[in-house]
Amino acid sequence: MDAWFMQHIDAYYLRIMVLIGINIILALGLNLVTGVTGQLSMGHAGFMSIGAYTAAILTLHYGVSFIGALIAGALMAAFFGFLIGIPTLRLEGDYLAIVTIGFAEIIRVFFLNFEPGGKAVGLYGMQQFTTFSLVMVIVIVVTLLNVKLLNSRYGRALYAIRENEIAAEACGINTTRMKVAAFTVGAFLAGLSGGLYSHYMGYIAPQDFGFMRSIEILNMVVLGGMGSIPGTIIGAAILTVLPEMLRIVADYRLLFYGALLVILMIFRPNGIMGDIRVYDLRKRWQTKEVETCSKS
Amino acid sequence: MQQIMKLEGITQEFGGLRALDGVDLEITRGEIFGVIGPNGAGKTTLFNIITGIYVPTAGNLIFNGQKINGFPPYKIASLGIARTFQNIRLFNRLSVEDNVKIGTFGLEKISFWGSLLGLPVEKKAEREAKEKSDRFLQMLGLYEKRHEYAASLSYGEQRRLEIARALALDPVLLLLDEPAAGMNPAEKEELMDLIRKIRDELKITVLLVEHDMNLVMNICERIAVLDYGRKIAEGMPEEIKNDERVIMSYLGDLGE
Ligand SMILES: Nc1ncnc2c1ncn2[C@@H]1O[C@H](COP(=O)(O)OP(=O)(O)OP(=O)(O)O)[C@@H](O)[C@H]1O
Ligand SMILES: [Mg+2]
Numbered sequence: 001m002d003a004w005f006m007q008h009i010d011a012y013y014l015r016i017m018v019l020i021g022i023n024i025i026l027a028l029g030l031n032l033v034t035g036v037t038g039q040l041s042m043g044h045a046g047f048m049s050i051g052a053y054t055a056a057i058l059t060l061h062y063g064v065s066f067i068g069a070l071i072a073g074a075l076m077a078a079f080f081g082f083l084i085g086i087p088t089l090r091l092e093g094d095y096l097a098i099v100t101i102g103f104a105e106i107i108r109v110f111f112l113n114f115e116p117g118g119k120a121v122g123l124y125g126m127q128q129f130t131t132f133s134l135v136m137v138i139v140i141v142v143t144l145l146n147v148k149l150l151n152s153r154y155g156r157a158l159y160a161i162r163e164n165e166i167a168a169e170a171c172g173i174n175t176t177r178m179k180v181a182a183f184t185v186g187a188f189l190a191g192l193s194g195g196l197y198s199h200y201m202g203y204i205a206p207q208d209f210g211f212m213r214s215i216e217i218l219n220m221v222v223l224g225g226m227g228s229i230p231g232t233i234i235g236a237a238i239l240t241v242l243p244e245m246l247r248i249v250a251d252y253r254l255l256f257y258g259a260l261l262v263i264l265m266i267f268r269p270n271g272i273m274g275d276i277r278v279y280d281l282r283k284r285w286q287t288k289e290v291e292t293c294s295k296s
Numbered sequence: 297m298q299q300i301m302k303l304e305g306i307t308q309e310f311g312g313l314r315a316l317d318g319v320d321l322e323i324t325r326g327e328i329f330g331v332i333g334p335n336g337a338g339k340t341t342l343f344n345i346i347t348g349i350y351v352p353t354a355g356n357l358i359f360n361g362q363k364i365n366g367f368p369p370y371k372i373a374s375l376g377i378a379r380t381f382q383n384i385r386l387f388n389r390l391s392v393e394d395n396v397k398i399g400t401f402g403l404e405k406i407s408f409w410g411s412l413l414g415l416p417v418e419k420k421a422e423r424e425a426k427e428k429s430d431r432f433l434q435m436l437g438l439y440e441k442r443h444e445y446a447a448s449l450s451y452g453e454q455r456r457l458e459i460a461r462a463l464a465l466d467p468v469l470l471l472l473d474e475p476a477a478g479m480n481p482a483e484k485e486e487l488m489d490l491i492r493k494i495r496d497e498l499k500i501t502v503l504l505v506e507h508d509m510n511l512v513m514n515i516c517e518r519i520a521v522l523d524y525g526r527k528i529a530e531g532m533p534e535e536i537k538n539d540e541r542v543i544m545s546y547l548g549d550l551g552e
Contacts, residue, residue, distance in 0.1 A: 145412060148411075148413075148414060152411035153397075153401060153406045153411055154407075154408055154411035154412070155411070156394055156397065156398055156401075157398065159387065159389075163386075163387035163389060163390060164388075166349065166381075167385040167386065169370045170369055170370075170378070171373060171399050171401050171402055171465065172373035172402015172465060173370055173398070173401050173406075174368075174370045175370065178406075181408060
């Protein structure tokens with residue numbers, strides 16, 4: 001199947017699509033934490049690096065199968081998400097943001113000094129197990145599960161925490177427990193995308209998962225529309241493609257990148273899909289139908 | 297007569313400020329009980345203690361014979377104590393219907409895997425949430441607006457939505473913090489009928505804080521008066537109206 005894709009799609013585009021897929025998984029995880037539950041996490045790249053390193057070390061040094069390593073990396077990241085979530089999610093807003101930045105920095109410095117992780121050089125020589133079709137399958141499964149979760153009572157409860165934590169508690173929702181759960185699932189998805197990333201690029205180093213990376217992921221969620229699944233997917237796609245398109249302006253890349261973000265936020269302050277609801281669309285669509293009927 | 301909620305010597309300190317000072321209170325099952333008092337008397341603080349938002353500095357909270365001191369708010373809610381807030385706290389960017397549905401979430405534990413995989417337990421709980429939301433939105437006259445954002449409702453509608461959400465929990469005790477604030481006389485009349493209906497038909501005990509004396513004297517069977525964190529009087533509306541200390545510290549101010 002992948003051979004077919006490689007034959008018919010330009011390698012450069014295929015590469016961008018794989019990276020979009022990896023970023024969608026990553027951003028959907030953060031969307032659960034920040035977009036849906038309203039907990040500002042600015043260290044998502046930290047969880048990605050845990051997944052990336054765990055999976056890479058397992059396939060390189062322990063001969064673990066790729067799928068096994070991928071799952072192990074995701075579970076390891078989820079475990080850390082859980083551990084860090086318990087004390088930090090009692091904090092609010094800015095405090096939580098600062099603690100998560102700190103956590104991601106600690107992880108980065110840890111890998112910088114971690115012998116089995118190749119210290120500052122990082123790890124290289126991972127086989128390119130991550131294929132386009134595998135990424136697409138995972139993206140579809142993760143998206144469907146996200147949709148399912150957000151439309152369930154669990155998802156409604158997470159939105160309720162974002163909207164008003166005190167009221168959510170008064171409705172009988174154990175907000176601390178649910179915030180930790182969202183954080184754990186978010187970390188799991190980050191770890192999963194990390195494993196895919198390390199086995200696509202073939203090399204990883206601590207600086208791949210720095211603060212800027214965390215901000216980039218956060219941008220995808222904010223740009224697309226906090227809490228919106230289609231929004232997050234669009235956000236991830238745009239912010240993966242944009243830097244590629246901006247290659248032509250070379251040195252001014254970051255400037256353009258920033259300017260585009262500012263412009264988008266001015267015209268759609270709630271994100272691209274932030275204030276669009278399926279119900280509204282359906283209603284609008286239905287009214288149109290009625291109009292055309294009466295005209296004919 | 298059966299008491300549903302008992303407060304023993306409840307004291308709440310904020311730094312140096314004593315917001316409540318040794319308050320004793322007994323609420324009987326099935327009554328409409330009013331708490332009145334001047335601004336800053338500690339009425340909302342009392343509600344926050346009953347619902348577990350604050351853990352009292354001293355004193356005991358006994359609900360149905362069970363000591364509930366230090367229970368987290370979500371646990372107190374699932375015991376059947378629901379409330380509304382003085383400064384409205386709705387889930388603004390969710391639909392009116394979702395707001396009420398979320399009100400039922402304390403009834404049945406929300407399962408992550410059940411939700412993710414759409415297991416029958418969750419399906420059933422979702423159906424029940426929908427039924428409850430339809431019923432209470434109709435009762436509160438908000439059914440037509442069920443698909444609007446909570447934030448888009450008028451002030452009076454938002455207050456009613458808070459009540460609908462609280463009723464969705466199937467409470468045995470309902471706490472209303474200034475439900476009539478910002479309502480016009482007609483809306484206040486409706487509110488009085490509604491509160492009576494909640495007690496008579498749904499058999500819910502109502503504890504209510506309100507500044508509107510007409511409403512309080514009309515629907516409450518017993519009233520407690522707080523002043524600077526102390527309970528200065530308790531009794532039937534007629535007794536309260538004629539109580540020397542209450543007139544001096546509170547009713548006098550209101551020009552009654
Ligand atoms: N979290 C808090 N921290 C510090 N002080 C508080 C806190 N909550 C309430 N207070 C203080 O406790 C006192 C009682 O406040 P409370 O809100 O209970 O009054 P109230 O009787 O509800 O008044 P109102 O009629 O204005 O609603 C006030 O002096 C208030 O400033
Ligand atoms: Mg108050």
